[in-house]
Amino acid sequence: MYLYSKRKMLSITGLSVMLLFVLQAQAPVRPLTLQDQVEALLAKMTVEEKVGQMAQVTLDVITKGPNEYVSDEPLQLDPALVKKALVQYHVGSVLNTANNRARTPEKWYEIISQLQNVATKETRLKIPLLYGIDAVHGATYTAGATFFPQQIGQAAMWNRALVRRGAEICAYETRASSIPWAFAPVLDMGRDARFPRLWETFGEDVYLVSALGKEMVDGLEGDDNNVAGNRRVASCLKHFLGYQVPQSGKDRTPAFIPETELRERHLPSFKAAIDAGARSIMVNSGIINGISVHANHDILTKLLKEELGFKGVVVTDWKDIDNLHERDKVAATPKEAVKLAINAGVDMSMIPYNFRFCDYLVELVKEGQVPMTRIDDAVRRILTLKFELDLFKTPVTSFKNYPEFGSKAFEQSAYEAAGESITLLKNTSNVLPLKKGAKLLVTGPNANSMRSLNGGWSYSWQGEKVSEFADRYNTMLEALQKKAGSDAVKFVPGVSYKDDGKYWQEKDVNIDAAVQAAAGVDYVILCVGENSYTEKPGDLHDLSLSANQVALAQALVKTGKPVILVLNEGRPRLISAFEKDVQAVVQTYLPGNFGGDALAAILFGEINPSGKLPYTYPMYANTLVTYDHKPSEEQNKMQGMYDYESDFAIQYPFGFGLSYTTFEYSDLQVDKTVLNPEESFAVSVTVKNTGARAGKEVIQLFTSDLYASMTPDVKRLRGFDKILLTPGQSQKVTFTVKARDLAFVNKDLRWTVEAGDYEVSIGTLKTKIQLSKTHAFAN
Template identity: 50%
Template sequence: MKQLAIATVGLLISHFSFGQTPADKQKVESLLKQMTLEEKVGQMAQVTLGVVASAEDGVLNPAALKKAVVDYRVGSILNVTNHALSVDQWTKVITQIQDETKNSRLKIPVLYGLDGIHGQTYTLDATLFPQNIGMAATRNPELAKAVTKVAAKELRASGVRWNFAPVLDLGRQPLWSRFPETYGEDVYIGKTMGATVIKAYEEDGLRNPTAVASCMKHYLGYSASRTGKDRTPIYMPEIEMREYYLPQFREAVKAGASTVMINSSEINGTPVHASKYLLTDVLRKELGFEGVVVTDWEDIKRLNDRHFVASTPRAAVAMAVNAGIDMSMVPTDFSFYDLLIEAVKKNEVPMTRIDDAVRRILLLKAKLGLFDNPYPEKNAATNFGKPEYQTLALDAAHEAMTLLKNDGNILPIPKTAKILVAGPAAQSISALNGCWSYTWQGKDETWYPKDSKTIFQTIADKIGAGNVITTTAKGFDAPQNFDTAALKNAAASASAIILCLGENAYAESPGNITDLALPENQINLAKAAWATGKPVILVLTEGRPRFITSIEPQMKGVLMAYWSGKKTGEAIADVLFGDYNPSGKLPYSYPRSMGEIVMYDRKPTEEIREIFNSDMTMDGYKPLFAFGAGLSYTTFEYGDIQLSSKQLQGAAKLNVSITVKNTGTRDGKHTVELYTHDQYASITPSVQRLRAFQKIDLKAGESKVVTFTLDKNDLAFVNEKLKTITEPGDFDVMIGNKKATFSYIQ
């Protein structure tokens, strides 16, 4: 990628020093002076648990552990071998690892890291919350903060102090298999939620047993794959990168992220792991990031054997470290260690670069209190599995639920109705939780908590087993789940059908697909359901938008449930039967067809569809459900927008107020979203951009005045010189169906 102008570094504030004491720095500098090259390089190596473990999960191999920790001096271990471990198993594993470090010359503790993506993924009975895409639907940063605090506590209770989260990639390519880990297609939601989560992980202070080091990932542009396949090439002009993919990481650095994980792919032909421009010039100098840069799985090796930009494995190591990598997730051998030592001795990597990386790693360990006590903390263990976590999981799942269609107010369903529950997700736990759920893929239901409930179970609990029938069997792929003849016969005695379709769990490359269409057996099931003549309510448990265009017109109701964690089933039943009033808002544009995947913040020319000039229409943005869609069981009415001034000048503030009234008969939560439109600009302006949102709670008949404060930064964009600027001119501000106009003057 061409190297371009860098913002003034002196204006940036470093946040990595938060929690770092003078004693930490002194200890680290003292250690560095004592360390040999081998000891330093060992700190930069990270291996997976399988390297030091026996075949049995949670059991270490003493000889292998000694080899890794004493002989190779590895600085970090990550992952599990096959599945989640209990708190007691984690305590034993991490205690044994830290015991072994006492046998090394300098006794430097190991830093353990895990992927706690929507809760503590890899501890049995840990609390799982909605995936990020569901949290984005809540439009509730305070809720995101609360669930993150629990994840941090349960990680720390497991003896783990480093979490590889949150994912800050932008969900604008719905084919991408990591789409559910994103906060959706909007930059503002992504950077707001991301910064909130980073602070929640770290703000208590990393020595505190309620905090863990966060890892913003995957820097940069990982989700923008041309084909949607995981770890495949990205082609992106820098103006797009800076407008859409960099802001989340800029905010995460300001929020205090301790570490960053790098995009496994390549941008414009340059693997990001080899890009000194992105890793040093932009990340370090421009954004001011001072924390640890860690690779993703095996990505330095791939510079040689997949990307073919390094002619030898040693050249790959030198290339990545010189570009700015501090720690290599090797992860299954010690090749990085051997090759980096060779590269330093051959003057291919300067010693200053090694010292720079190791200093950051050791400072992170010091900030985490590992030099004071590297063992699992007893006071942290008391924070695991508290009953209130389950209440919070239900609150989060409730707020994620997004009602997309409710023809004739078919919902809520009377609890006296006779219901047929059908579809592959009806008796699947994995399809409610998705990826990173006690196993990497999340599909093995053996490891889920025993009290986990399916949609079928929660509906039976809600209205009584005698009022519920089903044609389904346990597990998403059970053949009975797709039996159309059985569905037809069972529907005869039902007053309505709840059809549970979507996706089973997947993570990363195993989730690659070639088409967004739902599988044919699910479409056939939907057709059989509506052919019965009974009203059909479609419940979608999916990580990304799968096409339902051919079946949606026949569905009386559509509820998007996402993968919302432990309490997904309960939240679905509460919404369907009226015990919870839905308030979720779609965090992406639900596409209608493969040829019409257009984002909400489209350019004006994307609006136009024409054959001849006289046939021109302005319906280029025509998703099945628009970004921000989401119905309630009550209604809300907006007053006119009130501006504190018709002009915004220089660094001044503009207050935007609107009165919102609950005009229905039920209490309800509602997200008020503020969009702006730049009428004319040197770069074609988007039709609209989300600039702010607030979630409010209104009782039936209640009104509230909601006020937003804007400044020039809320109107800024990246210009052709790659500078983020705000140009003078007229701006529209839109809230719901209301609009007002003001002028910005420099």
């Protein structure tokens, strides 16, 4: 009986097992999620392979050439060096171009295909390479790519849609270059006119930077942040956090930023971009409050990864882990520098010239000085980005699949952007637009330069190689000659830049020749500003325009001919020594390859200018103050008997720009005058074109907290819109503002709105609202 029962039970059990196998075979298999794939790959990796994924070298390190800084031309990879990097050291990322020179899409495809072939076929785990590039106003290291204005010019457009369009084109053409990762946008606050990278920013205001930064992320990555396709790239926000406001005004020098200021002005743009889905962040190269940001655990881990919940990759800037030892002296050895940076929260090191980082980090892990959990966190983020970019299936994209690269449609968008960015700052007696048939003297060092139109990060780091790649585009001189006729245009530079040496050095100073050439012309078009530069090479001691250019301007105004001053500069150089004597001032910023054409069209009235300043243009070296300053910056208003030089003395205000038509604002209304901190209110205004031609107008909404527990800013931008109106046309524009938007960071580091009165202003119109109670929001 027992045996029978046991056999019967075994038989039933066997049937059950068979049935289970049948059911399992019929049940659908759950597909592996991206996270499953990352974890499965991570589990297979050795310490050395993990550390290699955290390493990024520059292209020159793995090419044929005399050393790691110089490559042979024509450019070729060195197979032995490639295998050393990718197979021996398991390097997971490469950046930059070779010999600081743009390449054709065909050459990019050749080089990156060879690299991916080694990474995906000759390494143990076949992990594809992640290639990154500085694509800051287009695919800036690709010959034939479409160049938009630099970010400061894009900010001057005050046009969300056009900023986004530029980013979409940049993503397309970067992918056409076989590159899936763009080091853009720059979300630093351009609040110091002296700083050499101001032109890479969206200006001085946190709302404007946040709004346009989000548009650029959406353009690069798409609405749904699906970067797996071949039309989008992963964005990289630069430079977290508090870059561009050092005490000296010079690049990579110490800054002292109170945490209230850091959170209220420098953090929101990054938070908005992170919320928009940005996949990577580059770290601030500088020092804040005595702590190198690359070694700051509070900023990189507690604030960025924990408080903001950032899940993407944190990458260093160029050689910045080494700088902890070599420059900042916070690490006694290069190995200790690696420990500090990785433990602070860095995921990938832009090494860029050797593999010591890998050796040091492997040792640190084995010695227990860097926990494996920190390594796994970093590598998990890097692998996730590679899977999101679909590099495991499509490690390289081909130029052959991008028929719109450099197309007329793309170029038209860049031309429109240049036209909308250029800002008319002065127009005495409507001297502009120029009359048809007018005879012109075009002069100044920027008049016949494509280099100065584009600025840095244009075909090369400092932009000095622009002439090799941009011959088919028009300088300001060439565009004016085509527009007015070569017989109507004289050209005498008066002052010229040197072709080598430091960017600001000048040669061939012949002011008398320019003055003599002014005889017989109707107008003088004086094109001044700066040559191209970026980062440390752009540091300066004096914000004034160069002495030669000032002398040229002063000599020309004495001729009595109307002088149209054309500024072509990355930051606002001081012009107060002669500005009052010129009839018109036009700011072009760094408008890109189509800046000359756009300027000519504006000067002759074919384009109605609509740009507005994204920063405050200073008048003097000691009045470098932003529009959102504290009331104490204007103490002269409070004086009765003394004439202090304490006024807010500026050349032109933030948000300012003229048009060839006129606009009238009326009927400013708010839908509620008393609200609680959880509510929103609507602000509306009617704008009418009262001039004789169509024009675009930027409507800017400001608020002022009249009294607060911490001294408030005089005003803050809370909204903007850009509209096109035909002559006589009116349009009602409405903004919705949350009470939360009026908050400031209080001494307890809480975003807070306080009960009391607030002023709302658009143009010269003002009204008031009242907050019913004080409230601190969750950060």
